[in-house]
Amino acid sequence: MQNDLIIAGFGGQGVLLIGKMLAYAGMADGKEVSWLPSYGPEMRGGTCNCTVVIADRPVGSPVVERPRVAMVMNLPSLEKYEGMVKPGGLLLVNTSLISRDVQRSDLRVVKVPANEIANRLGNPRAANMVALGAYLGATRAVSLAAVEGLVRETFAGKAKVIDSNLAALQEGYALGEREAADGKAVSQEVGA
Amino acid sequence: MAKKLMKGCEAIGEAAIKAGCKLFFGYPITPQNEIPEYMAHRLPQVGGTFVQAESEVAASNMIYGAAGSGERVFTSSSSPGISLMQEGISYIAGSELPVVIVNIMRAGPGLGGILPSQSDYFQATKGGGHGDYRLLVLAPWSVQEAADLMQDAFDLADYYRNPVMVLGDGLIGQMMEPVEFKAERTPCKPLPPKAWVATGCSGDRPTNIINSLFLDPEVLERHNQKLKAKYDLMVRDEVRCxxxxxxxxxxxxxxxxxxxxxxxxxxxxxxxxxxxxxxxxxxxxxxxxxxxxxxxxxxxxxxxxxxxxxxxxxxxxxxxxxxxxxxxxxxxxxxxxxxxxxxxxxxxxxxxxxxxxxxxxx
Amino acid sequence: MAETVVFARPQALAPVPTHYCPGCTHGVIHRLVAEVVDELGLAHRTVGIAPVGCSVLAYNYFSTDFQEAAHGRAPAVATGVKRARPDLIVFAYQGDGDLASIGMAEIVHCANRGEKITVVFVNNAIYGMTGGQMAPTTLPGQVTTTCPLGRDVSQVGYPIRVAELLATLRTPAFVARAAVHTPLHAVTAKEMLRRAFRYQAEGTCFSLVEVLSTCPTNWGMPPVEATEWVEKNMVPYYPLGVFKTPDGLDRAPRPAPATEG
The missing domain is CATH 3.40.50.920 (Rossmann fold)
Structure with missing residues (x-):
């Protein structure tokens, strides 16, 4: 059993951080993990992405060309990764920054207004946590508790930041769970 | 020891410290900057020394000097920087000094790019610098293996008195994976005392001279054959696959x-x-x-x-x-x-x- | 009604956006170089030499011919071009890691041979492209990724003052230091660049203008603060002005006259 995903967005949206948190949480859950960031001339101010693999046995390729899941935090990332996700895979879309619809009909789509939810919770920087929560809710790739523990560790000493990030994570989780259970998230299976 | 999620570059740095290496000399180049940065932060904590050299040419000669004093030392760079280090590497091989060199390969030739590549295979395995010498070259496929091979590299370098290269690519350097360092590690080779070091002579032995100059062709030929015998031993004993x-x-x-x-x-x-x-x-x-x-x-x-x-x-x-x-x-x-x-x-x-x-x- | 153009892109500057970070002054310096090349009417016979560092892509930003050099070797490459074609105007554009660290030998010998080239030396006290490591020009106490506790001068020495160092050479040259963190400073910087290129065009001497620059990204501060940082921290250590002119006079200190016992 292998979970792999690509998380992509603008630099500064915290996509590398939530990827690392997933890898840490997977490791804490006793899974094999790898985390691979994009690096290159685009590292400053441009788009960035990371690939996370969480598996029951040693991770083969850390490079994933056809991910089972893509989490896209901005429009350029949707343009780039929509076509790459495996048929029947999952696409998490940050609808706060992406207004266009997903064109493929063979994917499960979870729409997450990540920035709106984060703003409402009073921490605009926690949009990444909303998206991470939604991914966990939709896939249960790692346990919510493990990630919550990491949030407390990452922001240790900043009680307010911890609270708002936890709230973002939990709200995202509930949304992901709901959308995944809901028929609309599971559109059409492969070859249907 | 518990597993820790580490970037390949950091795991390589930590492995060197675990292997007892207290000295690092290097120069910035992408995609391996996390190694010197890790050493700059970590070495002072263990009483070691980090020096940012003015160039890779200088760095390769700094490790030559440090190795001649018998201390464990390493440097890291990426392809264009490794090309500049060939002077030092050739002298180190000729002088039979143990050093570890990490090459996190990027694409070339020339300035090339900064993304992963394996285009330095010839350089690493077939010479690189001038003269009749070999590096022992280790190629890890995971962050854990990079950490393990890095520690073995110091033992192999000391045992053979020869430069050892850990050859990775940008992926190995940048990716994070769980790493475990053994609390007690046994060296992978027996480590004889370093009687050849140039650290001062009080007259109780002949002076030690670290050198690769042999103007007498017969003497140089004997030296070349001695090196060759060493490489033959590596071929017999060190193959890993x-x-x-x-x-x-x-x-x-x-x-x-x-x-x-x-x-x-x-x-x-x-x-x-x-x-x-x-x-x-x-x-x-x-x-x-x-x-x-x-x-x-x-x-x-x-x-x-x-x-x-x-x-x-x-x-x-x-x-x-x-x-x-x-x-x-x-x-x-x-x-x-x-x-x-x-x-x-x-x-x-x-x-x-x-x-x-x-x-x-x- | 006739329109008067009061501001336009210099012809020697390519009509493309650069990759430089917000608040970086490489763009200003590129523009000043391009304006000078235009105003002296040299663009058609100018060849630039690009370094390794943030300005590695300078060849994309000027509309003159260019050669890309290995890290630190721009003055050597420039020497080759100029000796092969003395009629060309050759300028090397180099950062502080490129020129003052790995390329120190090349710049000293290029200046000492009196190569009739122009070097634009951009000093922002840090390695930018590789992510903020210590440079030879990093100020005492300044924190970088390879001196995480601040530059310790007892271990790595003091920042190198390149203009002053090159001014000690006996060979005639034009060596100056300028800054671009305010419009007024930029005007002076342009004047020095103009003198530098003119000396080359007249075949007079080697010329180098050191320009103090900003790196908000790796200094970790907003652009406005970065310009203030130049004024407050860099200018006191790196004084602005002309350090050497090609008058052929030897200003080496004379031995003190022997005092009668």
């Missing part, structure tokens, strides 16, 4: 090293599900190259596929190993482009279905 999926019947044998072998292993899993029999052979030491082991593994296959992030460098050693006994196919990407498991599966399937061997020149 691994295989994957060779316990079941296979038609195609894939040969790859480093992170590319990881990609291939995923492809093999996919192929297995589709009923195509293929296995992976992975050299871990690139010098000494596992010629005999590869030949034995290829005997069970109909054809061999070499996969590299270059236009074909290791393939020359594969040819030497197989001596024309099997058709050899090649799949490569260059410039920092990566090879996907899908691309490997596709090629293996085609070979399995009877794709003829491509005639390659050079």
């Amino acid at each position: 691994a295989s994957y999926g060779t316990d079941r019947p296979y038609e195609v044998l894939v040969v790859a090293y480093g992170t590319v072998a990881r990609v291939c292993s995923t492809a093999l899993d996919d192929l297995r599900e589709d009923g195509v029999g293929a296995a992976l052979f992975r050299p871990i030491t690139l010098f000494p190259f596992p010629y005999a082991e590869l030949r034995a593994a290829a005997e069970n296959a109909r054809a061999v596929l070499v996969v590299e992030l270059s236009t074909g460098q290791m393939i020359e050693d594969v040819r030497l190993a197989l001596e024309g006994s099997r058709p050899i196919h090649f799949l490569g990407r260059q410039g920092g482009m990566l090879i996907s498991p899908e691309a490997v599966s596709e090629r293996v399937s085609a070979i399995s279905a009877g794709l003829p061997e491509e005639v390659r020149h050079g």
